[in-house]
Amino acid sequence: MIDTLLxxxxxxxTNGAVYGLVALSLIVIYTVxxxxxxxxxxxxxxxxxxxxxxxxxxxxxxxxxxxxxLAAFAVxxxxxxxxxxxxxxxMLLIRSIWIAGVLATAFAANKxxxxxxxxxxxxxxxxxxxxxxxxxxxxxxxxxxSPIVLLIVSVGVxxxxxxxxxxxxxxxxxxxxxxxxGGVSLGPVFITxxxxxxxxxxxxxxxxxxxxxxxxxxxxxxxxxAVNRVGAQLCGIPVRVAGQLSFSIGxxxxxxxxxxxxxxxxxxxxMGFPIGLKGFVAAALGGIVEYPTALVGVALVGxxxxxxxxxxxxxxxxxxxxxxxxxxxxRNAVRPPEAHEx
Amino acid sequence: MPxxxxxxxxxxxxxxxxxxxxxxxxSPGELVxxxxxxxxxKTTLLNGIMGLAPPRAGSILLENExxxxxxxEQLVARGVVLVPERRELFGNLTVEVNLRLGGYRTDAxxxxxxxxxxxxxxxxxxxxxxxxxxxxxxxxxxxxxxxxMAGPRLLMLDEPSIGLAPLIxxxxxxxxxQLKADGLTIILVEQNARLALSVADRGYxxxxxxIVLEGPSTSLSTDPRLSxxxxxxxxxxxxxxxxxxxx
Numbered sequence: 001m002i003d004t005l006l007x008x009x010x011x012x013x014t015n016g017a018v019y020g021l022v023a024l025s026l027i028v029i030y031t032v033x034x035x036x037x038x039x040x041x042x043x044x045x046x047x048x049x050x051x052x053x054x055x056x057x058x059x060x061x062x063x064x065x066x067x068x069x070l071a072a073f074a075v076x077x078x079x080x081x082x083x084x085x086x087x088x089x090x091m092l093l094i095r096s097i098w099i100a101g102v103l104a105t106a107f108a109a110n111k112x113x114x115x116x117x118x119x120x121x122x123x124x125x126x127x128x129x130x131x132x133x134x135x136x137x138x139x140x141x142x143x144x145x146s147p148i149v150l151l152i153v154s155v156g157v158x159x160x161x162x163x164x165x166x167x168x169x170x171x172x173x174x175x176x177x178x179x180x181x182g183g184v185s186l187g188p189v190f191i192t193x194x195x196x197x198x199x200x201x202x203x204x205x206x207x208x209x210x211x212x213x214x215x216x217x218x219x220x221x222x223x224x225x226a227v228n229r230v231g232a233q234l235c236g237i238p239v240r241v242a243g244q245l246s247f248s249i250g251x252x253x254x255x256x257x258x259x260x261x262x263x264x265x266x267x268x269x270x271m272g273f274p275i276g277l278k279g280f281v282a283a284a285l286g287g288i289v290e291y292p293t294a295l296v297g298v299a300l301v302g303x304x305x306x307x308x309x310x311x312x313x314x315x316x317x318x319x320x321x322x323x324x325x326x327x328x329x330x331r332n333a334v335r336p337p338e339a340h341e342x
Numbered sequence: 343m344p345x346x347x348x349x350x351x352x353x354x355x356x357x358x359x360x361x362x363x364x365x366x367x368x369s370p371g372e373l374v375x376x377x378x379x380x381x382x383x384k385t386t387l388l389n390g391i392m393g394l395a396p397p398r399a400g401s402i403l404l405e406n407e408x409x410x411x412x413x414x415e416q417l418v419a420r421g422v423v424l425v426p427e428r429r430e431l432f433g434n435l436t437v438e439v440n441l442r443l444g445g446y447r448t449d450a451x452x453x454x455x456x457x458x459x460x461x462x463x464x465x466x467x468x469x470x471x472x473x474x475x476x477x478x479x480x481x482x483x484x485x486x487x488x489x490x491m492a493g494p495r496l497l498m499l500d501e502p503s504i505g506l507a508p509l510i511x512x513x514x515x516x517x518x519x520q521l522k523a524d525g526l527t528i529i530l531v532e533q534n535a536r537l538a539l540s541v542a543d544r545g546y547x548x549x550x551x552x553i554v555l556e557g558p559s560t561s562l563s564t565d566p567r568l569s570x571x572x573x574x575x576x577x578x579x580x581x582x583x584x585x586x587x588x589x
Contacts, residue, residue, distance in 0.1 A: 082411055217442060224432045224443050230394065231430030236418030236447035236492055 003188040008306045014195040014264075016302025017202035021257035022279025023294045024206065025250035030288045031226035032246035033139055035150040040254055041276020042161035043127055047255025048267035049165060051123035052174040054106070057113025062168055063106035066126045069133045070099045102129050116179055123259050124252050131251025132244040139247075140240055158273075165269040173268035176259075198260045205256055209249070210291075222246060254279075274317060278305070281324045287331055297327070345370040345527050346496055351400035353383075353390035360386040361551045364400070368496070373518070373528045375538040375559070378548035378571065384531040385427055387548070388498050392424045393417055404496060419447045421495030425502060429485040433474030437465055440473050440484055444491030458487040461517055479510030486517065497521065498529045503537055515541055539563045547571045 022040060029037050046062070053060040074095035078088055102125045109115065109122035138153050145153075183192035213219035225232040225242040232239055258272065265271060282301045286293030301320055309316040346368040353361040360383045368374045378384050389395040391402055393414045402409040409417060432440050441458055448454075459466035462483040468476060473484060482502055489497060499518070503511045519541055522528060532538035539545055539559040547555035547562070549571045555562065562568055 082413075082416065217446065220435065220439050220443060221446055223435060227432045227434055228430050230426070231432055232443075233394065233414040234392070234418070234424055234426060234430060235443045235488065236415045237443065238413075238415040 004310070006187070006189040008310055009303070010189055010191055010195060011309075012303035012306035013299070014198055014302070015305055016282075016298045017199045018257045018261045018275065019279045019282050019301055020295060020298040021202055021205060021253045021260075022275055023283040023298050024209065024291065025253040026279055026283045027286070027288055027291060027294055028209075028222075028246050028253070029250040030283075032222055033135070033150070033243045034147050035139060035154055036147065036280075036288065037250065038151065038154040038276070039134075039158035039161055040250065040279060041272035041274065042158055042165070043131065043251040043254035043272070044258035044261070044275045045165050045267075045269060045272030046130065046161065047123050047127045047258035048176070048262040048271060049169045049174065049258075049269070050126055050255075051119050051259035052176045052262060052267040053169065054109035054119035054122040055114060055116070055176065056174075057110060059106065059110045060168060063102060063122065063126045066129045066133065067099050067102045069137075070095065070102065070129055073133065073136050074099070098129070102126055120259060124255055127255035128248045128252035131247035131249075134251070135244045135247035139243060143240075143243075162269065162273070169269060171269060173266040175266050176262040178263035192264075194260075194263050198264075201256070201260055205253060206295075209253070218245070278320055281320060281327065284324055284331065285327050287335065345372075345405060346529075347401075347403045348391070349401050351387075351390060351402065352398045353386050353395050354398060355386075355395060359398070359551070361390065364551075364553060366546060366553065368527055368529060370527055371522070371525045372544065373522045373530060373542045375530045375532055375542035375545045376548060377532060377535045377538060377545055377562075377568070380533070381550075382548040382571075383551040384548055385500055386551075388424055388426075388500050388529070388531060391417075391498065392422065415447070418492050421493065422498075423489045423492045423494035423496070424498045425485050425489045425500060427500040427504060429481055431473040431481055431484060431488070434472055436470055436472055437476070437484055438469040440488050441465070441491050444488030445493070448491070448493045454491055454493070458490055461490070461520070462487055479506050479513070482506060482510070482514060483517075486514065490521075494526065496527050496529070498531070500531045501533060502530070503532065503534050511537065535568060536563070 022044060025043070026037060026040055029035055029040070050060060050062050053062075074092070078092050078095070083091070105118065105122040105125045109118040112118050134157055138157055139150065142149060142153060178192070178194040179197050180193040183190050183195070185191075213223055221232065221235075221237045222242055222245060224235065225237060225239050229239055232242070254276075257275070258267070261271075261275070278301050279298075282297035283294045285297030285300070301323065304323060305316055305320050308319040312319075346366075348364065348366040351361055351364040351366075352359060364387065366374075366376075366387075376384050376387060386395060390397045391409065393409075393412055393416075397410050400410065404420065404422065407420070409420070409422065412420070432443065435443070438455070441455055445454060459469075464480055465483055465487055468480060473481065476484060486499070486502065502514050502518070506514070515537070518528065518530065522541070530538055530542060539562055542559045544558050545556065545562045546553050547568055554571055555565065555567055557565070
């Protein structure tokens with residue numbers, strides 16, 4: 001009995017770590033841009049699939065697509081006639097380095113098939129860049145729109161990504177080898193190294209994000225944009241760049257959760273959506289704005305899932321998604337929604 | 343040669359036009375005040391200059407560079423800085439972080455931080471406190487300090503005295519006077535005409551989106567049309583005198 005309990009606990013925490021990365025992505029994106037990103041789970045998929053192909057040495061067209069999109073927007077942005085020449089040169093330089101980075105990591109992974117870190121870098125670079133592109137293409141043109149419009153836009157993005165993933169990688173699941181085989185016996189429970197790896201990596205990534213947003217001026221500028229958009233503009237913080245950055249961070253974190261999870265469940269085009277929704281359930285506990293509460297939510301969702309999978313496995317997703325109702329009721333009672341200022 | 347020259351400016355929100363065909367100019371180092379009753383379009387004028395409410399027509403030249411069409415962050419980079427009426431601080435960030443973010447465009451050194459702290463010593467005491475925990479007066483000082491961190495060439499202040507105790511207002515005015523003495527070009531929007539004219543070189547009076555009066559502060563402060571503008575020409579002149587001139 002106690003063995004089962006411990007096993008479910010470990011399983012739940014591992015799942016929770018994965019959802020935690022997605023929940024943080026949702027919060028970063030929502031606080032800065034007011035987009036409740038339904039497409040968040042697709043970054044999980046894209047991260048896992050591009051990681052799987054990079055690891056197997058297949059140069060997927062995904063990196064080319066992202067680099068091409070970046071190049072197209074670089075041309076549009078640099079052509080902006082309101083820019084001063086020095087700003088134009090600086091922008092051209094930054095974009096070139098960016099595009100070169102996406103392609104260089106992809107080529108490096110292609111050159112050294114089976115290299116874990118090159119594959120991680122290639123997958124993260126491409127997916128995080130796709131986040132920035134998505135913001136530029138779908139959110140910026142409707143900036144100032146109501147949250148419901150932004151949400152519907154993200155549903156459209158979800159559909160496109162979902163289809164694109166099938167087109168690029170096919171419907172066949174791809175198995176991904178774990179970073180290290182085997183595991184460790186802790187008393188009666190066997191913990192795979194991959195589970196430990198997921199938890200460590202997730203904690204490190206969260207600590208990194210925390211340090212970035214508390215200790216660097218750019219991180220503080222992101223927070224400032226989240227708290228007060230007008231105030232940020234008046235400080236000279238480019239809120240469009242802040243939006244792109246938040247989408248990049250969000251996409252990168254979700255991609256990370258996807259590539260960490262892939263060895264446990266195999267990577268396929270359909271894996272991301274439920275993970276995105278579970279991240280949403282966890283983030284909802286904190287109103288999609290509070291990081292610490294979201295982490296509590298993540299533990300709750302992860303554990304509920306593993307325990308319900310054990311008891312009534314056919315209903316595991318149903319039970320997790322049902323949790324959103326009591327969570328929203330509780331949230332409403334504790335912190336009634338304020339009238340928005342803008 | 344004026345530092346700032348606005349001509350034919352048209353600004354509005356949605357379908358409503360608030361300002362139409364407005365001309366205004368400010369010389370280098372000058373402190374110009376824009377007066378008017380509630381709803382006259384003072385804040386809209388500043389939002390128009392700042393690009394928060396993009397102008398629909400007209401031109402705004404700062405030292406011969408066209409500002410219309412630029413985004414707020416590009417204006418800040420060019421030294422056009424606004425202290426908004428609602429202050430728009432970052433409530434859950436500390437005083438010091440608020441100030442540092444004010445210098446986002448300028449890579450503000452700790453030297454400029456020290457300058458703000460010497461202008462407003464109370465902010466130095468509160469540096470680790472969250473902005474939301476400050477009193478109204480301290481928040482206004484923080485808003486002014488944050489704007490100064492951007493290294494402005496043109497500083498615009500929207501009703502800095504609103505809702506503040508007289509002592510705090512004096513403190514803010516003292517700093518505005520000091521900035522003017524340092525040679526900064528300033529536009530001060532105020533409802534409190536007596537206060538504004540006591541520090542300004544020149545003034546404009548707005549009435550429902552149009553400039554109805556302009557001139558040096560000394561002649562404006564004795565002009566009976568000023569108080570009429572506040573009441574939209576309505577009667578009860580004595581009440582207006584009380585509001586505008588009372589000592």
